[in-house]
Amino acid sequence: MSTTEHKHGHHVASAFQLWLIGGALIVLTILTVVVSSLPIPAPFDVISALAIALVKAFLVAAFFMGLYWDVKFYSILLVGALVFFILMVSVTLLDTMYRNDIIPSF
Amino acid sequence: MANHSASQPAHVQHHFVDSDQQFDSAKLGMWVFLVNEILFFGGLFCAYIIFRVWYPELFTQAALELNKVWGGVNTIVLIGSSLTVAMAIRSAQRNELKGLRINLMITIALAFVFLVIKYFEYEHKLHLGIAPGSFWNPTPEVLAVLDHPKANIFFSIYYVMTGIHGLHVIIGIGLMIWLYIRAGKGHFSSEYYTPVEITGLYWHLVDLIWIFLFPLLYLIE
Numbered sequence: 001m002s003t004t005e006h007k008h009g010h011h012v013a014s015a016f017q018l019w020l021i022g023g024a025l026i027v028l029t030i031l032t033v034v035v036s037s038l039p040i041p042a043p044f045d046v047i048s049a050l051a052i053a054l055v056k057a058f059l060v061a062a063f064f065m066g067l068y069w070d071v072k073f074y075s076i077l078l079v080g081a082l083v084f085f086i087l088m089v090s091v092t093l094l095d096t097m098y099r100n101d102i103i104p105s106f
Numbered sequence: 107m108a109n110h111s112a113s114q115p116a117h118v119q120h121h122f123v124d125s126d127q128q129f130d131s132a133k134l135g136m137w138v139f140l141v142n143e144i145l146f147f148g149g150l151f152c153a154y155i156i157f158r159v160w161y162p163e164l165f166t167q168a169a170l171e172l173n174k175v176w177g178g179v180n181t182i183v184l185i186g187s188s189l190t191v192a193m194a195i196r197s198a199q200r201n202e203l204k205g206l207r208i209n210l211m212i213t214i215a216l217a218f219v220f221l222v223i224k225y226f227e228y229e230h231k232l233h234l235g236i237a238p239g240s241f242w243n244p245t246p247e248v249l250a251v252l253d254h255p256k257a258n259i260f261f262s263i264y265y266v267m268t269g270i271h272g273l274h275v276i277i278g279i280g281l282m283i284w285l286y287i288r289a290g291k292g293h294f295s296s297e298y299y300t301p302v303e304i305t306g307l308y309w310h311l312v313d314l315i316w317i318f319l320f321p322l323l324y325l326i327e
Binding site: 010012013015018019021022025026029030032033036037045046049050052053056057060061063064065073074077078080081082084085088089092093096097 | 129138140144152155159160174178185193199200306307310314
C-alpha cells in the first residue's frame, strides 16, 4: 500500500481503490438503468434515480476528486454550492408552482 | 530564509512562499471555479425542474425519443475517463511519466468516443426534425408518439444542457492535449503536477454533471 500522506493535498490513492470506485460507478450506472425500467409509481421513480445519482456523485467527489483525504475547506465549498443551488430552486418554485396561469408563451 | 526564491525549484513563481503554497492556491482557484460551474449548470437544472413540474407528462413522453442504451454507454465512457484521469494524477504523483502520458491518451480517446456518440444521437434526432425551440419540425412518425404542444421546450432543455456539457468535454480535450504535450516535454514530476491535478478536478466535474443529466433526461418513462 502506497497511501503515505506526507503533506495534505498530496495524498496518493492506490490503484486498487481507484479501480474499485470506477467499478462501483459502472455497477450503479447499470443499476439505475434497471431501476428505471421497473414499474415504480410517480414520485419514487425520480427519487430512486436521484438517490443513485447522488451516491455516484459522492463517490466521484470523495475519491476521484480526493475530498475524502483533503482538507475540509474544499468540501465546504462544494456543499456551499449545493446549498445555494437548492435555495435558487426552492425560491423559484415558490413562484412557479403557485401561479394561477402559466405564462402562455412558456 | 532571507532569499528563499534562490533555494526554490524552478516551477515556483516568485510570489509564492513555496511549492506547496503554490499548489494549494491553484487548487483553491479551481475549486472556486467549480463552485461557479455548479451554479451555472444549476440555473439549467432549475429550468428543467420548473418545466418538469409544469408538464410532467411531456417529460415522460419526450424521453422516449432519447436512446437509453447510447446514453448509458456514454455514462460508462465518461466514468472510464474519470478513472483514467485519476490514474494519470496518481502516475504523476509517483513520478511515472510514461503512465501519465498513457492515461492522458486514454482519457482523450474516451472523450472523443463520448463526442462521436453524442454526434450520432444529435444527427439522428435532427434528421427526424426533433430540434429545439422554433426549429421543432417533427416527422409524422415522431408526432404519433409525441404529440405535445410544449414538446419543443423539452428538446430546448435537452440540447442546451447536453450541448453546454459537450462544450465542456471539448474544452477538456483541449486541456488534456495541452497536458499531454507538456508531459512529453518533461514539465511534470512528483514535485510539480499542479496542472494535471486541477484539470483532473475539472474533468471530474464534467463527469458529475453527466451523472445527473443521464437519469434526468434519458431514464424517465
